[in-house]
Amino acid sequence: MIEFRKVSKRFVTGKRTITALEDVELTINKGDIFGVIGFSGAGKSTLIRTVNLLETPTSGEVLIEGKNLQKISKKELREEKKNIGMIFQHFNLLNSKTVFENVAMPLLLSKHTKKEVEQRVLEVLQFVGLEDKVKSYPDQLSGGQKQRVGIARALVTNPSILLCDEATSALDPQTTKSILQLLKRVNEEYKITILIITHEMEVIKEICNRVAVMENGRVIESGNILDVFSNPQTETARNFVSSVVHDEIPQSVYRLMEIHNGRSHILKIDFVGLSSGQPIISQVAKKFNVDVNILFGNITELQSIPFGNLIVEVVGDSIEVQKAIDFIQSDTVNVKEVLGHGSKQTNFDRSNLGNVVHG
Amino acid sequence: MEVNRQILIEAIWETLYMVSIALFFGAILGFILGITLVVTRKGHILENKVIFSIVNPIVNIFRSIPFIILLVAIIPFTRLIVGTSIGTTAAIVPLVLHVGPYISRLIENSLLEVDDGIIEAAKAMGATPFQIIRKFLLPEAFPSLILSVTTATIGLIGATAMAGAVGGGGLGDVAITYGYQRFDNVTILVTVVILVAIVQLIQSIGNIFERKLRRVG
Numbered sequence: 001m002i003e004f005r006k007v008s009k010r011f012v013t014g015k016r017t018i019t020a021l022e023d024v025e026l027t028i029n030k031g032d033i034f035g036v037i038g039f040s041g042a043g044k045s046t047l048i049r050t051v052n053l054l055e056t057p058t059s060g061e062v063l064i065e066g067k068n069l070q071k072i073s074k075k076e077l078r079e080e081k082k083n084i085g086m087i088f089q090h091f092n093l094l095n096s097k098t099v100f101e102n103v104a105m106p107l108l109l110s111k112h113t114k115k116e117v118e119q120r121v122l123e124v125l126q127f128v129g130l131e132d133k134v135k136s137y138p139d140q141l142s143g144g145q146k147q148r149v150g151i152a153r154a155l156v157t158n159p160s161i162l163l164c165d166e167a168t169s170a171l172d173p174q175t176t177k178s179i180l181q182l183l184k185r186v187n188e189e190y191k192i193t194i195l196i197i198t199h200e201m202e203v204i205k206e207i208c209n210r211v212a213v214m215e216n217g218r219v220i221e222s223g224n225i226l227d228v229f230s231n232p233q234t235e236t237a238r239n240f241v242s243s244v245v246h247d248e249i250p251q252s253v254y255r256l257m258e259i260h261n262g263r264s265h266i267l268k269i270d271f272v273g274l275s276s277g278q279p280i281i282s283q284v285a286k287k288f289n290v291d292v293n294i295l296f297g298n299i300t301e302l303q304s305i306p307f308g309n310l311i312v313e314v315v316g317d318s319i320e321v322q323k324a325i326d327f328i329q330s331d332t333v334n335v336k337e338v339l340g341h342g343s344k345q346t347n348f349d350r351s352n353l354g355n356v357v358h359g
Numbered sequence: 360m361e362v363n364r365q366i367l368i369e370a371i372w373e374t375l376y377m378v379s380i381a382l383f384f385g386a387i388l389g390f391i392l393g394i395t396l397v398v399t400r401k402g403h404i405l406e407n408k409v410i411f412s413i414v415n416p417i418v419n420i421f422r423s424i425p426f427i428i429l430l431v432a433i434i435p436f437t438r439l440i441v442g443t444s445i446g447t448t449a450a451i452v453p454l455v456l457h458v459g460p461y462i463s464r465l466i467e468n469s470l471l472e473v474d475d476g477i478i479e480a481a482k483a484m485g486a487t488p489f490q491i492i493r494k495f496l497l498p499e500a501f502p503s504l505i506l507s508v509t510t511a512t513i514g515l516i517g518a519t520a521m522a523g524a525v526g527g528g529g530l531g532d533v534a535i536t537y538g539y540q541r542f543d544n545v546t547i548l549v550t551v552v553i554l555v556a557i558v559q560l561i562q563s564i565g566n567i568f569e570r571k572l573r574r575v576g
């Protein structure tokens with residue numbers, strides 16, 4: 001468990017003081033894959049560095065399993081650091097050493113027998129899938145392989161916490177996915193708590209169970225990933241969410257509406273939670289005297305729970321359509337008419353469009 | 360006038376003797392000063408304003424004194440260390456004091472080239488400052504350090520030419536006393552050719568090592 005208690009960090013350069021963190025309160029539970037997202041300069045890099053004291057907080061405290069690492073001796077701190085692995089955006093591998101030597105490095109800093117080191121290093125290299133690259137040098141590896149070496153090096157001391165500092169930001173989307181899957185396995189198989197900082201919402205969406213949004217050194221929003229994604233409270237969070245969950249209405253739908261008129265209604269159905277597994281659309285078509293036509297959809301998975309929206313065209317009597325809407329509406333499904341004959345929401349949604357398109 | 364072969368061979372040995380001994384001690388001095396200059400600077404692993412602001416100007420002072428001046432200026436110190444102020448051995452003391460600070464600057468540059476991320480990773484692993492220097496900084500900078508030492512060695516050969524001023528002998532001394540002062544152009548030419556050959560040889564060896572260590576070519 002990692003707890004941030006009113007953590008602030010100020011850098012003084014000459015006469016200017018830069019506040020990198022201000023009164024950050026966060027609790028990361030054991031077993032979490034906790035994501036911190038923010039634009040560059042939001043303070044997230046400083047935040048993750050206060051965990052293993054690469055940066056010391058100006059005020060407040062960071063507790064690891066209830067222990068404040070600032071209050072222990074240097075020797076004890078070095079011991080505690082073996083419990084906190086870290087991986088980096090630019091991997092930070094030693095180019096003069098082989099993959100094996102790089103991964104062995106944390107073990108070589110304290111007393112271990114040669115046999116112990118060899119056994120453990122080969123074990124973690126196998127876990128990350130690089131058992132055939134033992135004798136290679138970092139400059140002979142791809143970016144994804146380098147990060148795998150980084151992960152192996154971080155795991156070699158058997159830590160209970162893994163810090164990921166923009167670990168996938170230098171990688172292409174395909175490699176990012178595979179590294180994220182590896183991190184998920186680290187979390188599941190070794191029961192390691194993972195703290196990830198990133199500026200890519202894709203990363204959060206892919207593996208995190210909880211998320212915090214940072215801006216100007218503050219945590220402006222945090223919570224369960226499903227809650228933040230389905231109901232973002234701040235503009236910044238909304239922008240991040242819309243970068244991975246497209247809920248804008250495509251232009252083609254508007255064009256379609258200009259052709260149809262009269263009996264056609266466009267509905268936007270937001271799914272949060274298990275209900276998207278239920279056959280709502282077909283039930284509506286059976287129960288009411290309407291035709292349902294799916295125009296656009298975006299369903300994604302968060303924490304193995306379907307999440308997203310469908311834009312459907314419902315053709316029928318206004319009364320029947322209203323009945324259908326009432327039927328669909330529930331706790332986990334939110335429906336609203338986007339564009340219908342005489343609908344007042346039309347303007348609202350059009351103005352919203354420009355807002356989300358850039359994300 | 361014919362160049363005395365015996366004198367030349369003796370001079371080559373004197374030069375190699377001065378260069379190798381001075382390089383050995385100069386490198387030790389240079390590594391100590393160079394590493395100190397890096398790790399005590401602001402924001403580094405053993406930040407220490409006092410030590411840095413003492414070592415830094417000392418290195419600058421020794422770097423700016425022309426070698427011929429240094430050679431005679433420290434005669435009392437030389438006598439204290441090796442018991443004499445004349446001869447090949449006596450020339451080594453000023454050579455060390457000359458090349459040590461020079462090497463320290465080269466080493467400082469090589470070490471500063473190492474990516475800060477490496478140091479950050481080392482700190483995150485819980486490495487001690489000594490381990491960071493020994494197991495991270497020096498190995499990463501090693502190819503570049505080899506080139507630095509090569510450059511320093513060549514500079515040292517140039518400096519030994521002045522060792523004649525304190526009776527140190529060597530190739531430079533032969534060129535001046537037998538060549539320049541006796542208007543013997545052949546002797547000058549021969550010593551210069553030998554010096555060029557030695558410099559070429561050292562540079563080539565340095566380059567080969569550096570390429571091997573960087574695993575290129």
